[in-house]
Amino acid sequence: MKPLILLLALAASAPHLLADELLPSWKDTGPKKAILAFVEKVTKEGSANFVPVPERIAVFDNDGTLWAEQPLYFQAFFVFDRIKALAPQHPEWQTQEPFASVLKNDLKGVAAAGEKGLLATMAATHTGMTTEEFSQTVTDWITTAKHPKSGKLYTEMTYQPMLELLTYLRANGFKTFIVSGGGIEFMRPWTERVYGIPPEQVVGSSGKLKYEIRDGKPVLLKLPEIELIDDKEGKPAGIQSHIGRRPLMAFGNSDGDLQMLQWTTAGAGLRFALLVHHTDADREWAYDRQSHIGKLDKALDEASAKGWTVVSMKDDWATIYPGEN
Known part of the structure; x- marks a missing residue:
């Protein structure tokens, strides 16, 4: 069963x-x-x-x-993956924090950006789209994304x-x-x-x-x-x-x-x-x-x-x- x-x-x-x-x-x-x-x-x-x-x-x-x-909270991994996916459209992120640290997988650098940096990453990955578009993006990610330590799907x-x-x-x-x-x-x-x-x-x-x-x-x-x-x-x-x-x-x-x-x-x-x-x-x-x-x-x-x-x-x-x- x-x-x-x-x-x-x-x-x-x-x-x-x-x-x-x-x-x-x-x-x-x-x-x-x-x-x-x-x-x-x-x-x-x-x-x-x-x-x-x-x-x-x-x-x-x-x-x-x-x-x-x-x-990290699993939604943070979603944010990081979205930043990496969107990076080709934003060449300025290569030097702009905390995006640069995300692209280098530098968690300490991301943390150093504090709340202001966090809000910047959320705005870049969670806004400027319709609710339907965001829902589909989340659905696609959570269907395939895996935890970096366990290798399991987050779900x-x-x-x-x-x-x-x-x-x-x-x-x-x-x-x-x-x-x-x-x-x-x-x-x-x-x-x-x-x-x-x-x-x-x-x-x-x-x-x-x-x-x-x-x-x-x-x-x-x-x-x-x-x-x-x-x-x-x-x-x-x-x-x-x-x-x-x-x-x-x-x-x-x-x-x-x-x-x-x-x-x-x-x-x-x-x-x-x-x-x-x-x-x-x-x-x-x-x-x-x-x-x-x-x-x-x-x-x-x-x-x-x-x-x-x-x-x-x-x-x-x-x-x-x-x-x-």
Whole structure:
């Protein structure tokens, strides 16, 4: 049976499965037990903790929570590949930073350009085209591009335990959303195929759009102006603007998710917050407080203080990526 078909079959029967048959890639440790116990409480009709289906909202960060994020966010690799593809049209990039560093694969030089340099690369690769053109560019890239270390397609570096969790929650009446610092137009072309999350349930950083008529047809043009940075304090704002309900469950992995978890757990009644802690240097990466990507410091302390669930990838996940033991 193909993996997707198997997951759908599990989803259909999830309410009737025994606990050890649910979330099979999760070890039978505290985090799995906490998830199953919470879902049972809020979905049991007649109980004091019952939550109606329309209010069962679960939000997930993407980078480092649903798929890997080292040594750089995957959208950064997309930006780099686009700069290299467009370089013949921009000879000035050979000497103009941070483009020159990108073309030389000099990550330190790219980092030295700071936020201003980052915004310049985003403007060069993400704007000045229609939303349809950008969506096709992303689709073409993510269908073939491979991670420089693992050699896997980026979509093969999703976390099997989280794919099972998404399926399990939806089988129990939850609507699952991505709330990520990544670009909303970068994620929407592929999240439904990879996660089962449709584009209207994706919240991310976004730029302004402009309506135009081109060749007699209406289009939306991507502009080099920021609408929302969906990170840190921006995540609760993005949730309110796009979803309009406070989540019942929130899942993240870094300090960039702290405010989303705080906002979720501040709601009335039972709430659930979980952090994915990258502790497995053999099967993935091990990093937290000192990492330049996915730094987990303040959120880890708050999780300890407030009793949020923390998943150790090494200790709590039997499998990391799909198709691996």
